[in-house]
Amino acid sequence: MHLPYSFVKHLSIILLNLFVYCNAYTQCSVQTGLPPSNQIFNTASNGLGGRLAANTEDHNWHVTTDSINGVYAPAIVMGNLPPDYYISIWHDCTWISINQSGAHSHDHLYFYKMNFDLPCFTPCGKSYNEEGTFCLSLDLLADNSIYEIYVNGIAQSGNLGGIIPVNDPYHAVSEDIKGKVSVSLCHNWKAGNNSIVVAVASSAPETGILIQASSVLPDNVSNYITDSICEGHSFRLGNENITQKGYTFRTIKTSGGCDSTIVLNLSLKPKAISSVDQSICEGQSYLGHSVAGTYTDTFAAANGCDSIRTLHLSVVSKPDPQIEMTATYCEGDSLILLPGNFLSYLWQDGSTENYYTVKTPGLYSVTVANACGTTTKSTTVSSKACQIVFPSAFTPNKDGKNDYFKVLTHYTFDEYDLVVYNRWGQKVFETKDASKGWDGTFNGKLQSSGSDFIWYCKFKRSGVATEMKGYVVLIL
Incomplete structure (x- = not known):
């Protein structure tokens, strides 16, 4: 019996496809089951x-x-x-x-x-x-x-x-x-x-x-959802609010026994966060603010999410040179005028240093500048006869009056050395800076009220060396 060629060819194709199909699944060690955990x-x-x-x-x-x-x-x-x-x-x-x-x-x-x-x-x-x-x-x-x-x-x-x-x-x-x-x-x-x-x-x-x-x-995914939300927001999936990026899987029970799965692939759009440091002058404003401080504003960004801007605002005062209206210095000495820290200085004689040394009485002025403008201030300087004087007593009680034992003269010294001893000959204090004084302590301990101390001072002024000594009483 001879079968028609067309039938044989059709049957061969069916058998070949069946072989390929069956061979594809003979590689499985398990025919039906779940994926690995x-x-x-x-x-x-x-x-x-x-x-x-x-x-x-x-x-x-x-x-x-x-x-x-x-x-x-x-x-x-x-x-x-x-x-x-x-x-x-x-x-x-x-x-x-x-x-x-x-x-x-x-x-x-x-x-x-x-x-x-x-x-x-x-x-x-x-x-x-x-x-x-x-x-x-x-x-x-x-x-x-x-x-x-x-x-x-x-x-x-x-x-x-x-x-x-x-x-x-x-x-x-x-x-x-x-x-x-x-x-x-x-x-x-x-x-x-x-x-x-x-x-x-x-x-x-x-x-x-x-x-x-x-x-x-x-397996058996029924709905695959890809979406994005703004950072801090949530995506409503059924009766849940999803806030974490990545994949979320939710299974729906069906009567046929094969569950259906919804897959959500969620991405987060970040907030646009910026920080601005800005200085303004007194009387000015920036973005509606005129008082120094930190301000946070929220806007809608191009991606539909919040854009958060933090403004750190500082207010710069107009320049105010720290010079008194009048000043005095000792005859034969000098006085240094220090107006403070500014961008530029212009004194009455055209000099531009950040200080000025006064050697003769008179009217002195300085114009200072910062980013917010300029200010000019003047001072009248006079001289007076001064003596090198040390107090005979002091009261180191921290009331802001006579708290330190030191020279009371405003002279500028070429050299200076002050030493204080107690009655047992122990050195309780020494300084080579005429602006510094003794606070009444020895080894960190305040000395007894009524105690007297001897002091020695060697100094040189205008090339002339001088020595002085005396007694001082500590009173509390």
């Missing part, structure tokens, strides 16, 4: 809710250097982490590396690989060969940065919105929580054996990686 993807997990000990092998994750096709060896659980490494709050996750310390030299790519199996079908009969049936969401930190992620040998950076690799990947700082990379891998999985490889770019002196599986996407 999150735990196996966490670096250094012991599979029992805890971490492996430092310097032990992680048999889930293997590592090789410089080539994805290199020889892989079990990764090593790190111990004595560098201080800038993030410490996971998960009890079954910590850092792994090429050795316990992660030490290495030069720039290298390190490839961390895991193999795992997926069943042929989900409990609801959906094939794991179909795109989107299985998604793996990971939080990753690395020293220095995540360079690429491969699913079954296929690079995933094109599916991740350009978040990897970063600029200058060998010198990035991604080992603290600010450098965390969060990804959801939903492409190129298959029924049967799968591999994931994470490539880390690292410069000396150490390297390492921490991986936390934040979620494994359930």
Whole structure:
């Protein structure tokens, strides 16, 4: 009996497709089931809710250097982490590396690989060969940065919105929580054996990686939502307010026994935060403010989110030179006029120093300037006959009157040395600065009221050396 050629050809095609279909699923160790739990993807997990000990092998994750096709060896659980490494709050996750310390030299790519199996079908009969049936969401930190992620040998950076690799990947700082990379891998999985490889770019002196599986996407996704919210706002999902970025999964129970899942991929639009430091002059205003202080204003930014501006406002007074209307100095001496700190100075004789030395009586003036304008002030200076005088008593009771024993003359000395002794010949005070005096203490202790002390003073003025001595009484 001879069958028609067209029938034989059609039957051959059916049998060939059936063989290919059946062969695709003979690779599965489990025909129907759920994907692996999150735990196996966490670096250094012991599979029992805890971490492996430092310097032990992680048999889930293997590592090789410089080539994805290199020889892989079990990764090593790190111990004595560098201080800038993030410490996971998960009890079954910590850092792994090429050795316990992660030490290495030069720039290298390190490839961390895991193999795992997926069943042929989900409990609801959906094939794991179909795109989107299985998604793996990971939080990753690395020293220095995540360079690429491969699913079954296929690079995933094109599916991740350009978040990897970063600029200058060998010198990035991604080992603290600010450098965390969060990804959801939903492409190129298959029924049967799968591999994931994470490539880390690292410069000396150490390297390492921490991986936390934040979620494994359930099968039978009925609604996939991608949206964004402003930082500090929330997204309403059913009866919940979602505020965290990333993937959120919510399961809807159905009467058929196969649950339906809603997936929300939420991103956060950051607040625009700016700080302004501004100075104004008295009588002026800036952005409606005229009093020194810190002001915070909120506006709507171009992305629809709040823009927060903090203004640090200082008010600069108009210049006010610190010169009295009248001043006196001792005959034969001089007086230095110090108006204060300003941008510029102009004295009555055209000089521009920040001080002026008066040697003869008369009228003196200075014009000073700052960012807010100029001010001129004058002083009348006179001279008088002065004597070198020391008090016979003083009252160091901190009332602001006669609290110090010192020379009472306003002369300027070429040299000056004042020494005070108690009745037992102990030196209780000495100074070479005529503006400083004794406060009545010895070794930090105030001396007794009624005690008398002897003092000696040597000084030189206009090249003439003089010595004086006397007694002083301390009165409280």
